[in-house]
Amino acid sequence: MGKPVHSILSKNFIADNDRTDWHDETLWMVRKKRDYASSQIPEWETLRQWASQIKAHTLSNLDHYLTVFEKNANANGIQVHWAANAAEHNEIIYGIIKQTGISSMVKSKSMLTEECHLNEYLQDKGLQVTDTDLGEWIIQLRKEHPSHIVLPAIHLKKKDVSDTFHQHIQTEKNNNDPKYLTTAARHHLRNIFIKSKLAITGVNFAIAETGGIVICTNEGNADMGVHGAAVHIACMGIEKIIPETLHLSIFLRLLARSATGQAITTYSSHFTSPRKGQQMHIVIVDNGRTRLLGNNNFRNSLKCIRCAACFNTCPVYRKTGGHSYHSIVAGPIGSILNPNTDIKANADLPFACTLCGSCSNVCPVKIDIHNQLWIWRQQISKEGYAGKTKSLSMKVMAYILSHPNVYRFSGNVFRMTLKYFPFIVKNKLNPWYRQREMPEAPKKSFRQWYIQKQKSEFKKQHIKKDS
Amino acid sequence: MNSRSNILKKIAENKPASESLPVLRFDDTIHYADKQAQFIKALQNVVAEVLEFYGYAAINTLYKNLQAAGKKIVNTIPEIDDVNNQLPSLSAENLAGVEIAFIKGLVAVAENGAVWVTEEQMQNRLLPFICEHLYLVIERENIVDTMHQAYQKIDTAASGFGVFIAGPSKTADIEQSLVIGAHGPKKTTIIIIN
Numbered sequence A: 001m002g003k004p005v006h007s008i009l010s011k012n013f014i015a016d017n018d019r020t021d022w023h024d025e026t027l028w029m030v031r032k033k034r035d036y037a038s039s040q041i042p043e044w045e046t047l048r049q050w051a052s053q054i055k056a057h058t059l060s061n062l063d064h065y066l067t068v069f070e071k072n073a074n075a076n077g078i079q080v081h082w083a084a085n086a087a088e089h090n091e092i093i094y095g096i097i098k099q100t101g102i103s104s105m106v107k108s109k110s111m112l113t114e115e116c117h118l119n120e121y122l123q124d125k126g127l128q129v130t131d132t133d134l135g136e137w138i139i140q141l142r143k144e145h146p147s148h149i150v151l152p153a154i155h156l157k158k159k160d161v162s163d164t165f166h167q168h169i170q171t172e173k174n175n176n177d178p179k180y181l182t183t184a185a186r187h188h189l190r191n192i193f194i195k196s197k198l199a200i201t202g203v204n205f206a207i208a209e210t211g212g213i214v215i216c217t218n219e220g221n222a223d224m225g226v227h228g229a230a231v232h233i234a235c236m237g238i239e240k241i242i243p244e245t246l247h248l249s250i251f252l253r254l255l256a257r258s259a260t261g262q263a264i265t266t267y268s269s270h271f272t273s274p275r276k277g278q279q280m281h282i283v284i285v286d287n288g289r290t291r292l293l294g295n296n297n298f299r300n301s302l303k304c305i306r307c308a309a310c311f312n313t314c315p316v317y318r319k320t321g322g323h324s325y326h327s328i329v330a331g332p333i334g335s336i337l338n339p340n341t342d343i344k345a346n347a348d349l350p351f352a353c354t355l356c357g358s359c360s361n362v363c364p365v366k367i368d369i370h371n372q373l374w375i376w377r378q379q380i381s382k383e384g385y386a387g388k389t390k391s392l393s394m395k396v397m398a399y400i401l402s403h404p405n406v407y408r409f410s411g412n413v414f415r416m417t418l419k420y421f422p423f424i425v426k427n428k429l430n431p432w433y434r435q436r437e438m439p440e441a442p443k444k445s446f447r448q449w450y451i452q453k454q455k456s457e458f459k460k461q462h463i464k465k466d467s
Numbered sequence B: 001m002n003s004r005s006n007i008l009k010k011i012a013e014n015k016p017a018s019e020s021l022p023v024l025r026f027d028d029t030i031h032y033a034d035k036q037a038q039f040i041k042a043l044q045n046v047v048a049e050v051l052e053f054y055g056y057a058a059i060n061t062l063y064k065n066l067q068a069a070g071k072k073i074v075n076t077i078p079e080i081d082d083v084n085n086q087l088p089s090l091s092a093e094n095l096a097g098v099e100i101a102f103i104k105g106l107v108a109v110a111e112n113g114a115v116w117v118t119e120e121q122m123q124n125r126l127l128p129f130i131c132e133h134l135y136l137v138i139e140r141e142n143i144v145d146t147m148h149q150a151y152q153k154i155d156t157a158a159s160g161f162g163v164f165i166a167g168p169s170k171t172a173d174i175e176q177s178l179v180i181g182a183h184g185p186k187k188t189t190i191i192i193i194n
């Protein structure tokens, strides 16, 4: 096995029991905050339905809305660029930077630029890029990748951050106080913000009606970067478009509640035109998304608003950590998106899943995540990419279960088994695995029965957990 | 330009049959019996300080006291004091030492504590982010239930930049411990004018 697979990588992660437990419990806490926040809104399910339908409508008219967006953005004085893939995205950005002659820049969180490996590309060109979201900056200093799309440094403990800061910005050794460390980062990055003349950001929503974009942060780092800069470059996937401003009200009500349980992020910044004297560019990127759009089975994954609720609720993600997914976007949604870009390299990901369906239950835009993972498994097996990954996945699940230390905090292995791997309780040998080795078996009815079963098991144990 | 037409062509080929937009019934969404009380509750959740004043005279007194204490203040509200007309062109270096900023909000959202501010009110886009302590002034009549009513009241395209601000900047990126004062203000005070 030369290529890293989820099952092997997760063994590394769970080797540290305390850390694994902490990761698991912390994300479960975030998931519970999401439950509380959504329960405060009587129309929550209606909002999810609206959001899902708005996204479906937009995807079915995507060429129209993108051209309307471009026209309006141009009229606002924004320059719009189109990139077919990651390489072109990076070249366009480099081209813009080169023209300005600026050599150091700040960047706020953008999963798209991670997907395109923009930092590495620009650094190879001799440019200096500083990630300014605290979590992103920490992992940038450590030369790591985000392990979570909303909480990029969730795999680290404060001691790790303290060591990293001590090494790079000379904070006191062993001062692990988050407030002290955050303040040190604030001071250090503020100097960089003030000097920096170019800012790169992501985009949460692009509004066709106005030609403007919306960026949501809690830290204020996107705004600190952009408003001081002479040049703003914003990068977005084609799926970030929504038709009207009024639709923002639905997505902003859902996004932060689903992500962290906050009613809204501290800042929801609406950029409609550049500041007087400022240059503003938007790079619209395909990078495999149009292919996904053409696929009936996986098209819905383009509705994703990157809230990470599916990560926080996923028993496999919580237990194995984001880096086990060997991809920029980890978690359940990553396991749908990554095989689309490279089926061979990511054939293992749809198997890192118990099909419990919890992801689909929390998704604010109602993506049928677990169904799509199930379909990927079938496709991967059919195309002959499954190889050893299925059996390895199963082995690692068994390994996790066979290490009672992992469940030390519960003192009740059986109950925790229910929490994490409900299927094992009812089926000593994994049924979906076995079942698909026998093509003549009645797939459909079994599958329906199985998913149904998982759902009810899941509900039961969650009611227990929350009560 | 090639990628543009290629992407649009691929979309046209690959997109599914048109799906319709949902009918949005915002009247059926949550309404609070006491919007102001809910707004204050939401502000407490986002760790914002709340002051309730009757009219601008009280804000004036507060402002004068802060000035007398030697604070570096930038005011953007004509009802409080003169507004420096150089403000829009000040750079990050110029604004770096600002301790306090007073900015007027146009709409306040009861469900989440957010206040809508546009470029016209803030005068300089950097101001609400670079100051250490932000005072947002909001008139009680402008508190609405949810984001739906907020967006019905505002016109985002009317200014080049606008932002909903809910409390001081914050982060929980180190072990999920909440720290107030990430890159933006360390403190936010909402003054409601009754």
Ligand code: SF4
Binding pocket: A258, A303, A304, A305, A306, A307, A308, A309, A310, A311, A333, A359, A362, A363, A364, A365, A366, A367, A369
């Ligand atoms: S798939 Fe749904 S739950 Fe997961 S990140 Fe995307 S929007 Fe959030």
